Amino acid sequence: MFAHTTVLLNEAVEGLNIKPDGIYVDCTLGGAGHSSLIVEQLGQHGRLIAFDQDDWAHENAKQRLAPHLDKVTLVRSNFRYLEEELLNCNVPVVDGVPQVDGILFDLGVSSPQLDEAERGFSYNHDAPLDMRMDREQELTAYHIVNEWEERELSRILDRYGEEKFARNIARSIVKNRQSGPITSTAVLAEIVKNAIPAATRRTGGHPAKRSFQALRIAVNDELGAEETALEAAVRCTASGGRISVITFHSLEDRICKQTFAKYVEKCTCPPDFPMCVCGNEGVLKLVNRKPIVPSDAELEANPRARSAKLRVAEKL
Ligand SMILES: C[S@@+](CC[C@H](N)C(=O)[O-])C[C@H]1O[C@@H](n2cnc3c(N)ncnc32)[C@H](O)[C@@H]1O
Structure with missing residues (x-):
């Protein structure tokens, strides 16, 4: 069972302003929640292209999207290759660039990835240190924990985990691995816990939460992929x-x-000019100035939605 509760389902799909005959891309298929709602709104000529780098997501999606598979193209790839992959999907191409009518990202990991012990994402289950979304990728959490320099470890814990005790934790990881590789999530969680002062451990959830998040982001180069794909x-x-x-x-x-x-219209002409002469035209307009966040009802039903933010932009 692939149990993932979709976050901001209606809001994110409404944001796409679906035309029944349009071509839409879901870059993060996951449990196919957003994808299902998109295909339900498509007419005879509409199409959905759905990406995920995780083979589990595809197995599940083939079942969940079964009644609509004639309109769906599944792409097992990292969305950082969005443009290259779309060129292989038989979509309109203008000046060498593939063109579609809407693109959705629901970033991060799915609940099954987090909850299945064998994936090694969770400090709550003992498992080999893995954390790869794409299980064909070489880099795992094991490599980072056992091979990266102390300074690099400290940097990712600080930057991706916003961990105040990043330096202590990195030092402790390096010290512990001197007596043999750190192979499991449970051992790592214990090392992290012991590197954090006891007084601060009592607040802010599990003491290893931030470090595990940081490692996951580093293993999957989540921010690099997002930047390239956007x-x-x-x-x-x-x-x-x-x-x-x-x-x-x-x-x-x-x-x-x-x-x-960066892509929103940015005219640099003085405000008293009767018309724009700078030619700095943007290519996007923001549909919502402030990010949309989950309603109280959604948060009550799904606490994992609590840090979600939705931004929508329209191409001019
Ligand atoms: C939050 S889940 C998506 C859930 C989905 N929207 C739903 O409603 O069920 C994120 C999914 O995106 C995938 N993913 C994350 N980063 C990716 C990337 N760079 N390339 C391809 N897939 C990625 C993950 O494997 C995961 O299945």
Whole structure:
């Protein structure tokens, strides 16, 4: 059973402003929640192209989307290759760039990825240190924990986990691995816990939460993939098309906000000029100025939605 509760389901799909005959891309298929709602709104000529780098998501999606598979193309790839992959999907191409009517991102990991012990994402289950979304990828959490330099470990714990005790934890990991590799999530969680002062351990949830999040982001280069894919999404969205992005982490949201801002119209002419002469035309307009967040009812039903933010932009 692939049990993932979709976050901001209606809001994110409404953001795409679906035309029944349009071509839409779901970059993060996961449990196919957003994808199902998209295909239900498509007419005879509409199409959905859905990406996920995790083979589990595809197995599940084939069943969940079964009644609509004639309209669906599943792509097992990292969405950082969005533009290249779309060129293989027989969509319209303008000046060498594939064009679609809307692109959705629901970033991060799915609940089954987090909850299944064998994936090695969770400090709550003992498992080999893995954390790969794409299980054909070489880099795992084991490599980072056992091979990366102390300074690099400290940097990712600080930056991706916003962990105050990043330096202590990195030092402790390096010390512990001197007596043999750190192979399991349980051992790592214990090392992290012991590196954090006892007084601060009592607040803020499990003491290993931030470190595990940081490792997961590093293993999957989540921020690098997002940056590359959002740039591609701006290019590949046709005029009038929409991009909906759900983020769960402040760094993810910042990348989305800044990428959109970069492409929003930016006329630099003095305000008293009767018309624009600078020619600095933007290619996007923001559909919502402030991010959309889950309602109280959604948060009550699904606490995992608590840090979600949705931003939507339209291609001019
Ligand atoms: C939050 S879940 C998506 C849930 C989905 N929207 C739903 O309603 O069920 C994120 C999914 O995106 C996938 N994913 C994350 N980063 C990816 C990337 N760079 N390339 C491809 N898939 C990615 C994960 O494997 C995971 O299945």
